[in-house]
Amino acid sequence: METFGQFSLTKYLDATLSTIEQSVKDESFCTSVLRAAELCVTAMRAGGKVLLAGNGGSAGDAQHIAGEFISRFLFDRPAMPAIALTVDTSVLTAIGNDYGYEHVFSRQVQGLGAPGDVFIGISTSGRSPNILRAMDVAKEKGLKVIAFTGSKGAAMIAKADAAIVASSSETPYIQQVHIIAGHAICAAVEAAIFEPPQV
Ligand SMILES: O=C(CO)[C@@H](O)[C@H](O)[C@H](O)[C@H](O)COP(=O)(O)O
Numbered sequence: 544m545e546t547f548g549q550f551s552l553t554k555y556l557d558a559t560l561s562t563i564e565q566s567v568k569d570e571s572f573c574t575s576v577l578r579a580a581e582l583c584v585t586a587m588r589a590g591g592k593v594l595l596a597g598n599g600g601s602a603g604d605a606q607h608i609a610g611e612f613i614s615r616f617l618f619d620r621p622a623m624p625a626i627a628l629t630v631d632t633s634v635l636t637a638i639g640n641d642y643g644y645e646h647v648f649s650r651q652v653q654g655l656g657a658p659g660d661v662f663i664g665i666s667t668s669g670r671s672p673n674i675l676r677a678m679d680v681a682k683e684k685g686l687k688v689i690a691f692t693g694s695k696g697a698a699m700i701a702k703a704d705a706a707i708v709a710s711s712s713e714t715p716y717i718q719q720v721h722i723i724a725g726h727a728i729c730a731a732v733e734a735a736i737f738e739p740p741q742v
């Protein structure tokens with residue numbers, strides 16, 4: 544057993560692998576990943592864009608996925624339109640200071656979102672008020688809404704057109720499943736919109 548003091552790497556990796564396995568073997572996981580990809584493709588083909596938001600590590604995930612769309616994923620091709628709503632500190636601090644932290648994403652969705660766009664909200668607890676509020680505003684404005692959450696994310700799932708649900712209630716394990724799903728969505732969208740190179 545690989546240990547470091549009280550920490551067992553073996554147990555940690557076992558928990559990681561079993562969360563991934565449990566999540567992906569649920570048929571609705573794969574259906575939701577492909578449905579999410581389809582929503583992004585439909586939006587982009589119609590000239591729309593993808594907005595993403597999350598807190599903490601999930602802010603990093605939002606930026607990571609936006610980066611894959613704008614730059615490249617598995618092959619070179621033109622940029623695909625995606626914006627992480629977590630990166631402009633002037634906007635975030637102005638909204639947070641003037642209206643409250645629960646408005647930091649919804650206010651940006653109100654200003655930047657257009658009917659036919661997609662909003663991806665990422666919350667491992669499924670309870671972050673700024674994500675729930677942003678999903679509501681996105682729906683009101685005619686955006687499609689994708690939720691990335693965990694096993695306690697019922698409130699988010701109820702608001703979503705597609706919900707990626709990791710089979711865990713623990714944030715780090717949920718995040719590890721989220722990035723697998725995020726990458727799969729990027730791969731599917733890229734391959735649908737552009738001709739993948741023949742190898
Ligand atoms: O990355 C981690 C833990 O792995 C943390 O930064 C974590 O994202 C933060 O505690 C977030 O505030 C959690 O928010 P949420 O996922 O419940 O919406």
Ligand SMILES: [Zn+2]
Nearest residue numbers: 600714715718
């Ligand atoms: Zn983390």
